[in-house]
Amino acid sequence: MKGATAIALGGATALVGTAAQGANATDHEAFIALSVTLTGLTAAELPAMVEQNDALGVRLKLYEIYFERLRSSYPAEFRELLVAWREVEDKPDHELVLSEKLAAMDPAAERLRVAARQVVKIWLLSTIDDPRTKPDVKTGRNNGQLGGDLGQYQYSAIWKLIGAPVPGYSSFSHGYWVNKPGIKLDAGAAYSLLPISTDLLLPDIGTIVELPDG
Amino acid sequence: MAEYDMVIIGSGVAGALCAAGLSETGRKILVLEAAQNGLGVAQREQFRRVWDPAPGKSWNTPYLRTAGIRYYPSPGSADTRIYFDQPDAVKSLLTFKGYYQRLAGGSTWAWRGNTPRMMPGDFQLRSKYLSKVSPDDYGGANVVDWPLSYDDLKPWYLKAEHELGVSGNAEEWEALTPRDGAKYPMPGQPKSYSDLTLITRMGAKTVILDGEELPVEIITMAQARNTEAYDGRPACEGNHNCIPLCPTGAKYDATVHLKRAARNGVEIRTGCVVTKLDASPDGHISRVLYKQWDSESPQMERAVTGTTVILAANPIETPKILFNSGLYAEDDPYVGKHLMDHIQGECLALAPEAIFPFRGPQTLCGIDSLRDGNYRSKFASFRLTLGNDGWGRAGNPTSVVEENLNPAEPSTFSIGKTLRHKTVDKLTRLVRFGFSAEQLPQPDNRVELSDKLDDLGIRRPKIHYAVHKYTQEALQQGYRISKELFAAMGASHVGEEKFPLDDWNTAAHPMGTCRMGKNPSDSVVDKFGRCHNHKNLFVVGASVFPTGSATNPVLTLAALTLMALGEMGKT
CATH class of the missing domain: 3.30.410 (Cholesterol Oxidase; domain 2)
Known part of the structure; x- marks a missing residue:
């Protein structure tokens, strides 16, 4: 993403200027296609087109924000993964071929796995591994996580896949849980691509005192 | 002449119920609360904005950035072993893992909302099950019957269910915890x-x-979670986020009663950490001393007087205040002892x-x-x-x-x-x-004072514990x-x-440390929470439980508090 400037804001990353100024459209297209392949989500399920304001009020799409977060947190690994993807993207069995690349035993493949893990996590969970930490080699779990910006959590796709509301963001009515969710386990419902207008500038936390308000 | 008729220390569910209940008697009431959070929709949203982007969503995540949190530390603001001094905690089974949150509204911001009643047998554990067993067989625990029975508490349970807004199916519970046919306020x-x-x-x-x-x-x-609109709060929409934060208020929390109290004229003074209570030679609590961390002089000790003082902290903070006050020695056989959890x-x-x-x-x-x-x-x-x-x-x-x-x-x-x-x-x-x-009341499971101080110079809790x-x-x-x-x-x-x-893990249900009883020689307070040694001091909350049962404690402590209001009103 030439020309784009990343600034740290509250532990997360926001963009100054549009992502399109830096990463070219081909990079982004590749990232979206790679994301669909890695996550197993369909293009319609991937919340790539959800919009969010950055710190200066510039409207960005989630794929632009996530692309930049991955590139800034895992620059080498992410670049290598995109290169690996470009080598297989035109193959009809690209998921299988990419899977085989990832399964190799050499250090380069492990770097690819690290990057692929982050791509999946960011879409499914809205978190990535803190690059200063490593997952437990036995379980794969990692206590060192980096969250996204305010508002991104509610687009964590894993919840949609399992037919559950994102915790804290139920759009269902009382008692919905009696019924089996109306999803097909391997092809969940598509996101409604309603833009969210979340200001990345958090207010000063902990200063609200409003006793009483009834 | 005291400045207030009632001074309530702490604003969790017990303190909030006291404030709301006593406010209807026209008394002049002050609530002292260490934290400084708000009670309304804006505060709930503020907590959500802290929680939402956080990568690890723990029970205390929404509350970690509340203003001035370093001045009122708790397990909710740090690892339990950072706030608690636990010199014996070298093994899991020797570690007190319980926690709580110091907030206006207390830990109910982050509770699961389960509200079963204790069973009749829970009130008589000793006489019904342990009277013929040597205490050596259960670790030397000091097990006693409660000074009241299930039937004594039954009407107060029902009142508590209405106050908190409990949903449940009476027919499922009648045989376990008799209800005399009384329905819950809402269906289950x-x-x-x-x-x-x-x-x-x-x-x-x-x-x-x-x-x-x-x-x-x-x-x-x-459970204290609405199945229909109740008390101005909506039915649960299944956000699956009861812990750490119900986003809609469908789950009861103590802000419900704090807001009611405030509407009735109760003064809720936030940012005030109580340091100690002063007593006259006859045991009368004459002053409540506190530090106001959001003032220009946070280390300055201030004083307020109340005809009646109600200590509504929790089973850790309550004995801490009593010991820091010098009202009881740390080797007192009952104060600070018999700490329990689930x-x-x-x-x-x-x-x-x-x-x-x-x-x-x-x-x-x-x-x-x-x-x-x-x-x-x-x-x-x-x-x-x-x-x-x-x-x-x-x-x-x-x-x-x-x-x-x-x-x-x-x-x-x-x-x-x-x-x-x-x-x-x-x-x-x-x-x-x-x-x-259930955990039995072991005398060695106890709260003392550490030599380590918090940022206001208050001695922190030292805990000895074993399962x-x-x-x-x-x-x-x-x-x-x-x-x-x-x-x-x-x-x-x-x-x-x-x-x-x-x-093993904690249910975060600390209980005990100021047990109730009929006899001043083997308890700290009577069944109404009135201190045997200090007639104008009441202790409310799970601190007064003589035994812990396996029952989530909030409904029982709410029922006991409601029962005590009449007695407090006599003072």
């Missing part, structure tokens, strides 16, 4: 698809506990089909039919919860996704359709039983029964053959 929560599937699979079932055959009945948990374990399984957990409240159903029985002469009472939250602390979407994406394991590293299938298949079949066991075999055995029984029930449901147990005791 609908059981989840997961619950219904597993209950149907299990069918009729009994289990054996110490030779006694007991029925297994999975029933809807009575000791929890979990048993995990995979259902034979997709049952879709994570939909609805985190807990909807449990097994309470095993809570009372003759086995209590040998091991502790326990209750089971059928989780609606996957594997709870042991397994969730993050952990399942991560285990399929372990960079160190290329052979299992999965992507695409395979990843999706493996992840969804496992996450939709997760099921757990949680079991929560005794009487309770450990209940965990093993809970684990065994869970495995039996999973087998009956066709679910595959995942885990070790016996419960790994070091894996």
Whole structure:
């Protein structure tokens, strides 16, 4: 993403200027296609087109924000993964071929796995591994996580896949849980691509005192 | 002439009920609260904005950035072993893991909302089950009957259920905790698809506990969570976020009563950390001393006077204040002693089909039919919860996704359709039983004062603690029964053959340390919470519990508090 400037804001990353100024459209297209392949989500399920304001009020799409977060947190690994993807993207069995690349035993493949893990996590969970930490080699779990910006959590796709509301963001009515969710386990419902207008500038936390308000 | 008729220290559920209840008597009331959070919709949203982007969503995540938190530390603002001085905590079974949050509204911001009543036998543990057993067989615990019976508390339970807004199915609870036909204020929560599937699979079932055959009945948990609009709050929409934060207020929290109190003219003074109580030679509490951390002089001690003082902190902070005040010696046989919690374990399984957990409240159903029985002469009472939250602390979407994406394991590293299938298949079949066991009042489980100070120069709590075999055995029984029930449901147990005791966890239900009793020689307060030694001082909350049962404590402490209001009003 030439020309784009990343600034740290509250532990997360926001963009100054549009992502399109830096990463070219081909990079982004590749990232979206790679994301669909890695996550197993369909293009319609991937919340790539959800919009969010950055710190200066510039409207960005989630794929632009996530692309930049991955590139800034895992620059080498992410670049290598995109290169690996470009080598297989035109193959009809690209998921299988990419899977085989990832399964190799050499250090380069492990770097690819690290990057692929982050791509999946960011879409499914809205978190990535803190690059200063490593997952437990036995379980794969990692206590060192980096969250996204305010508002991104509610687009964590894993919840949609399992037919559950994102915790804290139920759009269902009382008692919905009696019924089996109306999803097909391997092809969940598509996101409604309603833009969210979340200001990345958090207010000063902990200063609200409003006793009483009834 | 005192400045206030009543000074209430702490604004959790007990303090809030006192403030709201006594405000209707026209008295001049002050609530002193260490934290400085608001009570309304804006504060709830503010907490959500802290929680939402946080990568690890723990029970205390929303509250970690409340203003001035360093001035009123708690396990909610730090690891328990950072705030608590625990010199003996070299092993899991010697570590007090309980926690709480110091907030206006207390820990109810982050509670699960379960509100079963104690069972009649819980009030008479000693006379009914332990009178013929040597105390040596249960670790020398100082077990006593409560100074009141279930029947004495029954009308107050009903009132508490109406105050908190409890939903439940009376017919499911009548035989366990008699209600004389009284309905709950709201019908019970609908059981989840997961619950219904597993209950149907299990069918009729009994289990054996110490030779006694007991029925297994999975029933809807009575809970302070609305099933319809109640008290100005909406019905639960199943946000599955009761812990750490209900986003809608459908779950009761103590801000309900704090706001009611404030509307009735009660002064709620936030940012005030009580340091000690002064007493005159006859024991009368003459002044409440506190530090106001949001003032220009946070270290300056200020004073306020009240005709009646109500100590509504919690079983850790209450004895801390009493000891710091010099009102009781740290070797007093009752103050600070008999600290209890509910000791929890979990048993995990995979259902034979997709049952879709994570939909609805985190807990909807449990097994309470095993809570009372003759086995209590040998091991502790326990209750089971059928989780609606996957594997709870042991397994969730993050952990399942991560285990399929372990960079160190290329052979299992999965992507695409395979990843999706493996992840969804496992996450939709997760099921757990949680079991929560009674802990007896051991004199050695105690709160003292540490030499280490907090940022206001107040001595921090020092805790000595152990989980005794009487309770450990209940965990093993809970684990065994869970495995039996999973087998009956066709679910595959995942885990070790016996419960790994070091894996016990806290229910975060601290109890004890200022037990109630009829006799001043063996208790701190009477059944109304009035201190034997200080007639204008009341202690309310779970501090006064003589024994802990296996029952979630909030409804009982609320009922006791409501019962005490009349007595407080006489002063």
